[in-house]
Amino acid sequence: MIRFVFKNLWNRRAVNGWLTVELIIIAILAWIIIDPLVVSVYDRNSSPGYDIDRLVLLSVSATSEGTYRYNPAASDSVTVIDDYFRLLSMAAENPQVQSVTPIADGQSLEGEGMMTQSLSTETDTVFPIKMFFVPGTGFFSTHGITASDPKTDIADLDSRPFSDNEIVITRELARRLFHDENAVGRVTVPHWGVETVLVGVIDDVRPKSPMNVTTMYFRPCRPTGDREFDGTKMPVNDGFSIMLRLKQGVDSEKFVTDNTEWANSLKAGNFYVSKISSLLQNKRDIEEAWGISNSERIGSALATFFLINLFLGVVGTFYLQTRRRSTEAGIMKAFGASPSRIAVTMILEGLILTFVTWAAGCVIFMQYALKEGLAASHANVSYLLNESWVSHFWVHFSIIAAIILILMSIAVAVGIYLPARKIANTDIAYSLKEE
Amino acid sequence: MNTIISLTGINKLYRTKEIETLALENVNLSINEGEFVSVMGPSGCGKSTLLNIIGLLDRPTSGTVKIDGVEASAMSDRSLARFRNNELGFVFQNFHLINSLNVIDNVEIPLLYRNTPAKRRRELAMKVLERVGLAHRINHYPSQLSGGQCQRVAIARAIVGNPKIILADEPTGNLDSKMGAEIMEILHSLNTDDHRTIVMVTHNENQAKLTNRIIRFFDGRQVQ
Ligand SMILES: Nc1ncnc2c1ncn2[C@@H]1O[C@H](COP(=O)(O)OP(=O)(O)OP(=O)(O)O)[C@@H](O)[C@H]1O
Ligand SMILES: [Mg+2]
Numbered sequence: 001m002i003r004f005v006f007k008n009l010w011n012r013r014a015v016n017g018w019l020t021v022e023l024i025i026i027a028i029l030a031w032i033i034i035d036p037l038v039v040s041v042y043d044r045n046s047s048p049g050y051d052i053d054r055l056v057l058l059s060v061s062a063t064s065e066g067t068y069r070y071n072p073a074a075s076d077s078v079t080v081i082d083d084y085f086r087l088l089s090m091a092a093e094n095p096q097v098q099s100v101t102p103i104a105d106g107q108s109l110e111g112e113g114m115m116t117q118s119l120s121t122e123t124d125t126v127f128p129i130k131m132f133f134v135p136g137t138g139f140f141s142t143h144g145i146t147a148s149d150p151k152t153d154i155a156d157l158d159s160r161p162f163s164d165n166e167i168v169i170t171r172e173l174a175r176r177l178f179h180d181e182n183a184v185g186r187v188t189v190p191h192w193g194v195e196t197v198l199v200g201v202i203d204d205v206r207p208k209s210p211m212n213v214t215t216m217y218f219r220p221c222r223p224t225g226d227r228e229f230d231g232t233k234m235p236v237n238d239g240f241s242i243m244l245r246l247k248q249g250v251d252s253e254k255f256v257t258d259n260t261e262w263a264n265s266l267k268a269g270n271f272y273v274s275k276i277s278s279l280l281q282n283k284r285d286i287e288e289a290w291g292i293s294n295s296e297r298i299g300s301a302l303a304t305f306f307l308i309n310l311f312l313g314v315v316g317t318f319y320l321q322t323r324r325r326s327t328e329a330g331i332m333k334a335f336g337a338s339p340s341r342i343a344v345t346m347i348l349e350g351l352i353l354t355f356v357t358w359a360a361g362c363v364i365f366m367q368y369a370l371k372e373g374l375a376a377s378h379a380n381v382s383y384l385l386n387e388s389w390v391s392h393f394w395v396h397f398s399i400i401a402a403i404i405l406i407l408m409s410i411a412v413a414v415g416i417y418l419p420a421r422k423i424a425n426t427d428i429a430y431s432l433k434e435e
Numbered sequence: 436m437n438t439i440i441s442l443t444g445i446n447k448l449y450r451t452k453e454i455e456t457l458a459l460e461n462v463n464l465s466i467n468e469g470e471f472v473s474v475m476g477p478s479g480c481g482k483s484t485l486l487n488i489i490g491l492l493d494r495p496t497s498g499t500v501k502i503d504g505v506e507a508s509a510m511s512d513r514s515l516a517r518f519r520n521n522e523l524g525f526v527f528q529n530f531h532l533i534n535s536l537n538v539i540d541n542v543e544i545p546l547l548y549r550n551t552p553a554k555r556r557r558e559l560a561m562k563v564l565e566r567v568g569l570a571h572r573i574n575h576y577p578s579q580l581s582g583g584q585c586q587r588v589a590i591a592r593a594i595v596g597n598p599k600i601i602l603a604d605e606p607t608g609n610l611d612s613k614m615g616a617e618i619m620e621i622l623h624s625l626n627t628d629d630h631r632t633i634v635m636v637t638h639n640e641n642q643a644k645l646t647n648r649i650i651r652f653f654d655g656r657q658v659q
Contacts, residue, residue: 004540004547011535011576331531334492335592336520336548338513425512428492429483432531 005348015321020357022317023408026310027361030404033310036375037303038400039390040296046388049170049205050109051144054098054246055279056255057108058091058263061239063270074269075237080225083269084236088137090266091242094259096250101142102223103241104132104234109143109207110282111241117191119169119177119217126176128169128215129207132234135162135220142245145202151184152200160199162220164232168200173215190217192231209283210290239271252278311411318415322346326423330431339424346420350412358405362397369397439599439632440466440489445498447484447655458484459495460655468599471626471633473643476652482636483604485652489634490523490602491515503599520548524593526603530585532577538588539564539573545596563591567621583614590621594631601625603635607642619645 009016063070074083084102092100106113109131116127133139138158147154148171157168167190174183183198190196205216221234228235246255256278263276288294329342337345374396389395423431447459458481466472474482487493488500491507500507503522510518524545525531532541542560551559564570567587577585586606593601603622607615619642625631635646643649651658 001547003553007540008535011537327531328533328535331533332544332548333516334490334519334525334531335545336516336596338516338548340513341516341548427494429487432492432527 001345002348005345005352008345009349009352016353019317019321019353023314023354023357023412024361024364026314027358027404027408028365029310030307030407031361031365031369031400033303033306034404034407035400037300037307038403039375040300042388042390044209044296047206048109048209049145049203052110052279052283054248054250054252055143056244056246056252057103057111057275057277057279057282058242058244058266058273059239059275059277060087060241060271061274062237063272069270071270077225079269080237081223083271084223084225084240086268087266087271087273088242090268091244094244094262096247096255096259097244098247099138099142099245101137101139101243101245102134102234102236103243104221105236105239105241107131108241108243108279108282109205110209110279110286114207119173119191120189121177124177126173126215128173128217131207131216131218132221133218134223134234135160139218140168140202142243144245145205147200148203149181149184149201152202154202157200157202162199164220165194165196166199166220167196168202168218169198170204170216171201172204173217174198174201176215190219208286210287210292239274252280256281307407311407314408314411315415318350318412319419322416323419323423326426326431329420329423330426330428333424333428334432339421342424343417343420347413347416350416351409354408354412355405358401358408362401362404366397369393374400437468438465439468439503440464440634441501442489443499443501445485445488445495445500447481447488447493448496457655459488462498462655462657464650464657466632466634468632469626469630470648471623471646472635472648472650473646474634474636474650474652475638475640475643476658480652481655482652486602486604486634486636489600490525491519492525516548520545520596522598522600524596524598524601526586526589526593526601526606528605528608530577530582530589530609532585532588532592534577537574537576538569538580541577541588542591542595544592549596559595560591563595564588566594567591581614582610583617586610586614586618587621590618590625594625594629598631600632600634603633605636605638607637607639615639615642 065072065075074080088100088102091097114129117130119126119128136159140154140157145154169177169183171181174181177183177188178186181201183201186198187195188198207214207216219231221232223236223240224233225237226233226235227237234240246252256276260276263273266273325346332342333339374393376390389399442462442464445459445462446457449456449458462485474485476482484493488495489502491500491502494508502518505518507515507518533544536544539557539560542564543556546556546559561570561573564573567590569584569587569591572580572584577588580588590606601622606622607618610618622633622635623645626633633646637643
């Protein structure tokens with residue numbers, strides 16, 4: 001049967017030649033459209049490395065000196081710290097909130113500020129992104145950060161007092177520093193020049209959604225009301241942020257709309273909440289600011305539009321081609337082919353054609369891709385890592401090629417099946433009369 | 436003599452939006468094994484319809500069709516296909532060869548649906564092509580053959596699966612008289628030498644006279 005299918009394909013080459021050219025062009029177009037589309041969809045949906053869904057950020061500001069609301073009695077460092085803790089526990093009292101953790105001003109995940117600072121071993125120096133956390137405040141569990149090695153326990157990290165020279169690092173950073181992930185207990189020298197012990201290794205985190213996963217480390221700091229800038233202190237006088245982890249089942253965006261008044265009511269000394277936003281919203285804002293959302297939205301819409309057109313085009317072409325074969329189907333049936341046999345034979349012909357043209361299209365596109373590269377994740381800044389399938393050429397190539405093959409096969413099979421089923425079930429006498 | 440084809444109370448009604456045509460009206464007919472029967476009548480009287488019903492290519496509106504003892508109305512599409520493949524061979528006025536296949540592949544088609552191994556298919560196809568005098572043309576395509584040659588290929592295809600019954604609808608209708616005579620010679624030999632039952636529609640009185648029996652139709656009714 002297969003041999004007959006091949007013969008038929010070859011002998012119908014006048015028709016199939018055109019179909020072949022058309023399908024090769026479609027395979028190449030599919031590459032041009034699908035590759036960036038898949039990469040961007042993957043980027044948008046890949047995990048940020050922590051549980052972003054139920055996080056809400058309260059931005060806390062301080063009334064400035066000289067304005068009429070300013071309370072000079074609450075400006076000494078002891079009261080400031082007192083008020084800071086009061087505000088934290090007020091936030092934690094909301095019945096929909098599960099836990100809270102303080103964040104240095106502007107330095108939250110999906111936030112604006114972010115800095116890289118060096119970390120060295122005897123042989124390597126890496127420039128990871130640094131984030132501060134306040135020990136004993138449930139920073140790790142509130143974010144939904146997860147441990148990446150068996151020696152690290154998130155509950156321990158949450159409750160550990162931390163000395164100034166203990167830090168937590170991400171898995172990729174451990175790999176870069178020690179070329180393995182077994183980093184707990186080992187020592188590095190950070191930019192502040194004191195040997196520092198690694199007390200935990202956590203799963204990689206994507207600090208901003210437009211970025212890829214990158215290397216990060218987390219340094220303990222303690223809140224102070226003394227406006228003291230030192231690597232181990234977090235001055236809160238001018239404001240800070242509070243990260244809220246909502247309880248299971250609470251929608252963060254709905255929480256924000258329902259709780260603006262509550263947020264406005266949170267005041268302690270000179271501190272007040274100036275903004276409440278879900279982390280998902282912050283993420284969208286950042287994407288917007290980086291110009292990604294918009295161009296991407298337009299790009300995806302166009303790509304989807306073209307893709308649907310291509311798909312329908314292929315379906316239509318094969319539909320018309322197959323419908324013309326009703327006499328042939330009638331003959332086959334008169335000599336003993338069952339309707340399903342006719343449909344299967346025709347679909348098989350189409351799939352063989354699809355496979356050949358797909359392979360040709362891939363080889364042609366490969367010539368281009370080897371020179372120019374495949375679609376890349378956005379924001380490929382040098383200090384970001386590219387460790388997903390997107391950046392491994394052959395893995396990337398195979399995945400997209402497989403997607404294209406599947407889509408083409410579906411289009412061709414549908415285009416053939418619909419008329420083939422019909423002509424295979426038409427009365428033979430009727431099919432044979434047509435010509 | 437065994438009855439191999441038996442039609443009882445056959446009616447065939449074609450319904451289109453505008454009109455209804457009663458193409459066959461109460462046809463009762465039986466044909467014996469080994470008979471060579473011609474069907475005659477004016478154009479549009481229902482000859483092709485009759486042949487299609489005998490060949491199980493079309494179902495009657497009412498009545499029963501029994502071929503080789505089996506009642507056709509009870510069969511599924513799949514078993515009809517198998518039955519046609521084993522029992523019936525068709526020859527059409529306009530040949531109905533598959534243009535994208537060469538002569539030998541066209542002849543092999545009925546065997547293909549029987550899952551005969553490739554080598555055996557080739558042997559059997561060669562044998563029938565020799566019989567119709569086309570063994571030297573096996574790699575030609577239908578478009579490279581004359582009408583008479585095409586019809587001989589069609590006959591080869593009709594007999595390659597060794598069916599008991601051959602149904603021919605104006606097999607010489609598109610051929611000149613010399614080629615028509617060649618085709619008739621082959622059909623007669625299939626009847627006398629191989630004892631195949633043949634039902635042939637024809638407009639040619641001379642051809643009809645040489646067959647065992649003539650069935651005449653007029654306006655969907657059998658008149659003789
Ligand atoms: N599919 C159909 N739909 C409607 N009417 C049909 C159909 N097929 C045949 N008919 C009608 O049935 C009648 C018999 O047609 P049939 O083809 O059997 O005639 P015929 O005797 O073979 O004629 P000819 O000698 O011209 O081949 C005709 O009147 C024809 O118009
Ligand atoms: Mg006719």
